[in-house]
Amino acid sequence: MRNQTMVKTGIAVVAGVLALAPAHAASMGRHGMSVRDKSFMKGAAEGGMAEVELGRLAAQKASDPDVKAFGQRMVDDHSKANDKLKEVASGLAYSLPTDLKASDRREAHHFATLSGADFDHAYVKEMVKDHKGDVKEFEKEATHGNGPVRSFASDTLPTLREHLRMAEEMAAKMGGPMGRHSRR
Helix, strand or coil, X not given: CHHHHHHHHHHHHHHHHHHHHHHHHHHHCHHHCCHHHHHHHHHHHHHHHXXXXXXXXXXXXXXXXXXXXXXXXXXXXXXHHHHHHHHHHHHCCCCCCXXXXXXXXXXXXXXXXXXXXXXXXXXXXXXHHHHHHHHHHHHHHHHHCCHHHHHHHHHHHHHHHHHHHHHHHHHHHCCCCCCCCCCC
């Protein structure tokens, strides 16, 4: 009798797991990607393109040599990360956005109108804000993501943390946590 009860219980557990499997599979989508992974990849691609565009502006327009060098570092590091993300997405048959979103285009246009210390302060303030958000999102994905998307987030995190540290140091050097002359 006991063995029959254990068998029935085991069958019920297996049936319950199998009943949940379609719902879990649907949330994972093609190639084991969850909706969260897709959302993360889209956001990382958009953010990476924006960082490159603003970095180019900083490398050209910044008056402070440290800000100019930081801008070039953003171009270099985020271009590499964008290329790695494209590889991950390609391997998962997932299409990433290829153009800046409208709000990022407006932001780049705003920065293009600034010059001198106004540009430097606004750019550094934006880099602190952006990288704080980036680090949080990449930490979440590195903890809760799946497969190659999770690995990409984990591998990219040290660079983003370094960017945040550098931006915070520049902001402090300029006179405060976000720079004293920021217009935003």
